[in-house]
Amino acid sequence: MFNIIIGLFGGLALFLYGMKSMGDGLQKVAGDKIRKVLERVTRYPVIAVLLGAFTTAAIQSSSATTVLVVSFVNAGLMTLKQAIGVIMGANIGTTITAQLIAFQLTDYIFLIITIGFCLNFFSKKRVYHYIGQFILGLGILFLGLDVMTSSVGPLKDSPVFIEFIASFTYNPLLGVLVGILTTCLIQSSSATIGILIALATQGIITFDAAIPVLFGDNIGTCITSLLASIGTNLNARRTALAHVMFNVVGTLIFILLLPFFKEFVYLISPDQPARLIANAHTSFNVLNT
Template sequence: MGDFNLTSLIFSIIGGLGLFIFGIKIMGDGLQKVAGQRMKDIIGYLTDNRFVGMGLGTLVTSVIQSSSATTVMLVGFVNAGLITLIQAIPVMLGAAVGTTITAQLIAFRLTDYALPIIGVGSAMYLFGKRKRTKQIGEAILGFGILFLGLNIMSSGVKPLGQSAVVRSSFTRFSHNILLGILVGTIATAVIQSSSVTTGIILALAGVGLLDLRGAIPLVLGANIGTCITALLASIGTNLSAKRLAVAHVVFKVVGALIALILFPLYFLLTIRSSGNLMRQIANFHTIFNITNAALFIGFTPLFARMMKKIVPGKEVVIEHGPKYLAKDLLNTPSIAIDAAKKEILRTLKFTKGMVQDAMDAFYDEDLKKIQNVISREEIIDELQDSITAYLVKITEKEISETEAAMIPALLHSINDIERIGDHAMNLADFAERKIDHGLKFSGKYIEEIKKIELLINEMMDDAVKALPELDKALAKSMLDKEDRINRLVIEYRTAHTERLTNGVCSHRSGIVFIDMLMNFEKIGDHLTNIAQAIQGKLQWNGDDV
């Protein structure tokens, strides 16, 4: 195979690849700190313009340097109901274009300047006074480490380029396109980064082990393999999020098939784009993704409908944002207060659903129910902020003494409802802990949990009915139930201590049981606050929601 040290070769490849991957991560982290959160916020407030969406996807991914990260972010946003499938698809298309920036940077072959770049980045990171200077320094440091790793990796594999056997093996990729795609797909699925795979391809091409005809199938495979990250992220999500992950696969696979059919044309365009092999490979990566995105962007609605056929099922649509808080109502404070009450009742119903889903997840060990709770929690927080801001604006108007006295009661009520949502999140966390650790609960424990849960559900049902009609009798019923909950909690804690002493239950299951009792008790306390508001100053003149 030629004269080279096998140990040195292996160490160079492992160390160089490690530095290369680490450099990409450090650079991405630095860039995300500089502008990443702003980019996420932009995605969260997408318009319905598909071209704007694609542009945002390109911009965000070129900043965070990972199409997988952008797509996973989109899966999360769609699952949470922040954006729709049809809004997410153009961003996903743009992400494919944005990720090609890494390959273009690598093709500049700045390996000779890796150490000075690292020096500049380190100085900015270590000695910078401002936070932003340190963040930019971190990105530059990662950029330099990336090229240092590439240099070490290229130096390590360079002797292989002198081996006729090795060169012959790599030449097979030039003659077996499907094998090249398969290898690129598997490698990227394992590494979970098309940028890393493309970097390795460029390194191999740089030392003469790959020509353009052999590199193109590997690049196509890298584009397909990157879909694995979004597919994994979609496990346990809602239908729309799953459809987006599948859309990502279809987008890449169909694009690769088109590239194979039009291989001579792609090859000719790439050859003419540059006289440098590494630049040609980077250009193919860019040309492929731009062409693919341009092809799909015109058929976004059709593409979204097709995903509904491929991943069938009925979606549960969760509405985000306030439904009743119209700005024009603020000029008539009494009507605006009624609107706020309706929104509070709507929020209470969301919260009731969270508690129900959390307990269903606990009994049935259903991860989807846990995800539902997490998604709803974001909605509750958003509604609390909107309702609070709306009530504050009402206080700035000329209002009667009765209305002025009503505002604090409403503010306290929405805060209590939000806190119930937090406790529902805790209950969902206990369900997840039960699943993850295989915790077992005896029939007696489940019976006790269900008794308290039943009282909590009855209190929440009473609250939903009592609020619209200002039903003081139902409010009194809520207070009576809360007293029963408190008595049961004390009784069950005592019984649990006895069972624990007698070795009837495990310590870990016992901790979860006690924590659940505490959270049920807190939910009862917050519902009591709402009942007291109903009995006191809260007035309700609106219809039921």
């Protein structure tokens, strides 16, 4: 059990570091531009949603996007209506990571890391340097996922753990709670999805049991914006609360429609655990918007 825990947390550390490196690389390329565009272009709801999705995909953190939005609202640079559009988009943008890791590029991990390292360390142009940082981060992210997948393998032989995971199928609220707590603890919805994919790849968790955790993951990611809203003005606090309500209400609706949602995801996805989970994550956030 000790080896499982160490392996899981070690892999998670690599995963989070890789994701941060990816976000930092893209942010250095386009970070200031993103902030300026956020300030100016959010007057149209559809554009606000698209911008929220793009920003989150670029910086690899929906929490960072929502914190940025809360700060803009607090500073009077953005209205509550504009902010809600960006937050909706942020929920979509955060699913990009899940789609990336669903490709299961484990055979190419070290090639990706090598390319990223060479660009990052030997390139004299800043743009290529930061692109290299992104690619290196992507490789480390996949390495972390591979470590997590290998580490959780022995859990297949634990009847207690398997029974607990299986209970999410007939008790989805328990799965939602696990998703909320996990994401609150590790402060990354993408990392929670990564853990789910690792478990699913090993056959430890079924797609049906993973969905409630996935829903809870979206609620858990709201904790950062709530914390960021402490001490801000009324509209900024409303922005953070809107983020919570958006995900909570969406989760409740989708739990009621769970059989139909599962059928929809099966319809659009290949019979492959990682892709099913990634597509469920994306579908939930797109349809919820």
